[in-house]
Amino acid sequence: MAQVERWSEVLFGAGVEAPEEPPAGAPGVSGRLAASGASAAGGGGAADPGAGSGAVGSASAVRLEGDPDDSVRRAGRVSPRQASGTSRPSARTLPDDELFFGHKACAGCGGSLAVRAALKVLGPHAVCALPAGCMSAVGFNFPQLCFANNAMITPFAATAAVLTGIEAGLRAQGKKPEDCTVVGFAGDGGTADIGLQALSGAIDRNDDILYICYDNEAYMNTGIQKSSLTPFGAKTTTTPAGRNAHGCLTQKKSLFEVVAAHGIPYAATASIGYLPDFMAKVQKAASLRGTKYIHVIAPCPTGWGCGVDETVELAKEVVDCGLWYLAEYEGPAVSGRPGGAFSLTRHPHGFSSVEDYLRRQGRFRALTDDEVAVVVAGRDQKWEAIRRDWA
Amino acid sequence: MKRFLSGDEALAEGVRLARPQVIAAYPITPQTVVVERLSEMVESGQLAAEYVHVESEHSALSCAMGASATGARTFTATSSQGLLYMAEVLTYAAGGRFPIVMMNANRSTALPWNIYGDQRDSLALLDHGWIQAYAESNQEALDLALMAYAVAEDPRVSTPFMVNLDGFALTHTYENVDIPEPAQADAFLPPYQTTNRFDFEHPVNMGYSAGPEFNRYFKYWEHRALAGAAAVIAEVEERFAQVMGRRYPGLIDAYRMDDADVAMVTLGSVSGLVRQVIDQLRAVGLRVGLVRIRYVRPFPAGDLARALSSVRAAGVLEKDVSFGAEGTVFTNVNSALQQAGTGVPTMNFIGGLGGDDITEQQVEDAFFDLMALAELAAESPRAASAVDRVRFLGIDEDGVGACGADGPAEGGE
Numbered sequence: 133m134a135q136v137e138r139w140s141e142v143l144f145g146a147g148v149e150a151p152e153e154p155p156a157g158a159p160g161v162s163g164r165l166a167a168s169g170a171s172a173a174g175g176g177g178a179a180d181p182g183a184g185s186g187a188v189g190s191a192s193a194v195r196l197e198g199d200p201d202d203s204v205r206r207a208g209r210v211s212p213r214q215a216s217g218t219s220r221p222s223a224r225t226l227p228d229d230e231l232f233f234g235h236k237a238c239a240g241c242g243g244s245l246a247v248r249a250a251l252k253v254l255g256p257h258a259v260c261a262l263p264a265g266c267m268s269a270v271g272f273n274f275p276q277l278c279f280a281n282n283a284m285i286t287p288f289a290a291t292a293a294v295l296t297g298i299e300a301g302l303r304a305q306g307k308k309p310e311d312c313t314v315v316g317f318a319g320d321g322g323t324a325d326i327g328l329q330a331l332s333g334a335i336d337r338n339d340d341i342l343y344i345c346y347d348n349e350a351y352m353n354t355g356i357q358k359s360s361l362t363p364f365g366a367k368t369t370t371t372p373a374g375r376n377a378h379g380c381l382t383q384k385k386s387l388f389e390v391v392a393a394h395g396i397p398y399a400a401t402a403s404i405g406y407l408p409d410f411m412a413k414v415q416k417a418a419s420l421r422g423t424k425y426i427h428v429i430a431p432c433p434t435g436w437g438c439g440v441d442e443t444v445e446l447a448k449e450v451v452d453c454g455l456w457y458l459a460e461y462e463g464p465a466v467s468g469r470p471g472g473a474f475s476l477t478r479h480p481h482g483f484s485s486v487e488d489y490l491r492r493q494g495r496f497r498a499l500t501d502d503e504v505a506v507v508v509a510g511r512d513q514k515w516e517a518i519r520r521d522w523a
Numbered sequence: 524m525k526r527f528l529s530g531d532e533a534l535a536e537g538v539r540l541a542r543p544q545v546i547a548a549y550p551i552t553p554q555t556v557v558v559e560r561l562s563e564m565v566e567s568g569q570l571a572a573e574y575v576h577v578e579s580e581h582s583a584l585s586c587a588m589g590a591s592a593t594g595a596r597t598f599t600a601t602s603s604q605g606l607l608y609m610a611e612v613l614t615y616a617a618g619g620r621f622p623i624v625m626m627n628a629n630r631s632t633a634l635p636w637n638i639y640g641d642q643r644d645s646l647a648l649l650d651h652g653w654i655q656a657y658a659e660s661n662q663e664a665l666d667l668a669l670m671a672y673a674v675a676e677d678p679r680v681s682t683p684f685m686v687n688l689d690g691f692a693l694t695h696t697y698e699n700v701d702i703p704e705p706a707q708a709d710a711f712l713p714p715y716q717t718t719n720r721f722d723f724e725h726p727v728n729m730g731y732s733a734g735p736e737f738n739r740y741f742k743y744w745e746h747r748a749l750a751g752a753a754a755v756i757a758e759v760e761e762r763f764a765q766v767m768g769r770r771y772p773g774l775i776d777a778y779r780m781d782d783a784d785v786a787m788v789t790l791g792s793v794s795g796l797v798r799q800v801i802d803q804l805r806a807v808g809l810r811v812g813l814v815r816i817r818y819v820r821p822f823p824a825g826d827l828a829r830a831l832s833s834v835r836a837a838g839v840l841e842k843d844v845s846f847g848a849e850g851t852v853f854t855n856v857n858s859a860l861q862q863a864g865t866g867v868p869t870m871n872f873i874g875g876l877g878g879d880d881i882t883e884q885q886v887e888d889a890f891f892d893l894m895a896l897a898e899l900a901a902e903s904p905r906a907a908s909a910v911d912r913v914r915f916l917g918i919d920e921d922g923v924g925a926c927g928a929d930g931p932a933e934g935g936e
Binding site for chain 2: 273277278280281282283284289296297300303305309330332333337
């Protein structure tokens with residue numbers, strides 16, 4: 133398998149050079165961390181992080197300095213609401229500014245790439261909420277706080293409810309900027325399992341929020357346990373591969389369709405292997421009012437048993453072999469059609485090998501040829517339905 | 524303006540006057556009337572708030588927290604299992620220092636399922652970092668709704684506030700209540716101002732992980748701010764008295780304690796009954812008194828020790844038990860007395876569970892138990908120490924129901 137040679141190709145599509153140096157003007161990690169405790173932490177000792185942290189006296193809020201105004205100004209040149217509908221996000225229109233960096237994600241992390249790219253599209257006025265999970269665990273370690281925009285942690289089950297509260301609070305005070313997207317980033321467990329009730333509630337209320345599920349197909353932050361989005365046959369630490377069972381025995385929940393069944397204004401599937409498609413969907417979602425949901429496949433080398441440089445390739449291959457699909461759902465209000473409308477944003481004319489996709493990952497190592505055939509048959513059934521119902 | 528209101532309605536009037544900007548609502552008996560009235564106020568335009576129909580209590584408090592993080596004044600209300608369901612979020616809100624005000628209708632916790640009042644729900648969550656106040660009357664419920672915001676939002680406190688009303692005894696019982704004018708309420712309670720919020724000019728990250736070297740400081744400040752709320756409560760009550768003309772007595776409320784030989788410590792609406800029994804016993808020459816705890820957090824250890832330092836015995840009457848131990852309020856009161864070195868013998872009276880009536884006779888008997896304990900302790904501390912100090916009201920060891928779900932054991936032992 134070919135390795136990804138060019139970072140620019142990953143992020144921006146082919147034909148663009150990646151900058152060798154960090155983008156000019158990108159603030160350094162330490163420069164951004166003006167949290168009261170940051171310098172103390174640098175000193176290596178246990179220091180009172182509250183000293184000077186503001187009037188609250190404990191201050192859950194840590195202010196990010198290092199000239200945020202400048203960051204706002206520079207990134208502000210592509211306000212997503214201005215840009216939406218005019219051009220797809222690309223290397224030419226994306227800002228150099230990094231809004232999520234300096235975090236502790238594993239090498240090759242797909243989830244952090246999804247957050248990074250989405251925030252480039254949404255811009256510095258996005259307000260983020262993240263539940264317990266990989267992205268909050270790697271991005272919110274006081275005093276090393278990695279969001280250059282407003283962001284907060286939520287209880288595990290409560291991503292959507294906190295998003296609702298943020299949006300309602302800003303609106304009630306008349307303080308929501310025109311280009312502000314209230315956006316959540318939750319993992320597959322935090323979305324399809326414990327957070328599903330709150331997500332359903334927010335969609336029911338049609339709160340003006342964007343919910344992005346970065347799906348790495350297991351509870352990775354706790355050490356690779358099965359979620360309801362873990363695919364059949366995947367070995368996790370709670371679905372071991374042994375004599376009696378070869379990994380996960382259940383099928384991946386079709387959460388995109390569960391969400392669409394609410395009649396949500398906009399839902400989409402995506403993959404970090406098709407980043408321009410993902411970013412275009414983020415941009416489209418940001419341009420719409422009401423609840424939006426994007427489900428982005430984000431491979432996890434640590435949990436999937438692949439090389440740290442294979443993340444993007446696997447994220448392409450899962451689409452190319454037909455085990456994932458790039459689609460949209462537009463609800464009645466957006467599509468103008470009763471019941472809404474599904475569509476594909478990538479129409480495969482043929483599939484690459486499912487077996488090749490599975491066999492290059494450690495988590496599927498125990499699968500027999502018969503079990504691989506079951507996976508292939510499942511794919512074919514799914515596509516039969518997709519082509520029948522969504523065409 | 525005086526109106527004849529239930530506790531739920533009075534509380535809702537107080538919330539209206541406080542002008543919350545976001546209300547997260549989920550119904551549960553006996554809190555429901557609060558969210559019903561608030562929805563009507565929003566519908567009619569009396570109250571300009573975002574009213575969010577959340578799908579659970581967990582989401583109710585989470586939504587309130589998200590709104591508070593934007594600097595909005597927020598309100599939610601719950602009861603019993605609902606409070607327990609949102610328990611996880613209580614610690615988020617407290618640790619994040621979000622000054623959310625929540626009404627809790629005190630209600631029994633399952634199983635057996637029961638909708639009536641006791642205080643096991645909120646007392647089980649004493650350690651979650653919230654200010655906890657307990658109203659005795661509907662007037663106090665309304666006034667607490669206003670004072671709660673003033674205390675919680677004070678930058679020295681910045682801690683969420685739980686206003687507790689006894690289920691049914693207050694929530695569904697009607698009293699004459701004086702409702703302040705909006706101008707008075709506005710004069711007392713200015714809009715919420717904070718730095719603990721999102722800021723588009725200077726973005727912030729709120730709520731995060733903190734390892735051991737920092738975590739202990741965050742927890743220490745949380746404790747310090749909650750303990751320090753006592754001084755702020757005193758200031759707020761003084762200001763309330765100046766604006767509204769009604770004065771509240773701080774963390775505890777003492778009744779006929781000046782020369783009391785024995786005292787009963789209570790929480791919430793049962794205090795009214797205890798006052799009545801005290802008056803009757805005083806009429807026949809018995810020197811008995813009451814200490815009603817208004818705030819269980821911050822815990823008024825010093826106030827209690829001072830109030831009880833000269834009594835010969837003190838009882839704690841509570842609608843709560845920490846199974847396998849004793850009443851939670853009893854534990855707290857004993858700690859205060861022990862630390863103050865008072866040596867006052869104490870006894871715990873547990874009653875009112877699952878909405879059970881606490882009767883005049885039971886309270887009178889409890890006072891006699893205390894007087895007996897005081898005499899015994901004076902004669903023989905050793906003998907007094909052998910007395911069972913934890914008593915359940917209304918339990919007949921041989922009666923129906925005494926043997927649990929299987930009924931009386933055959934053959935007996």
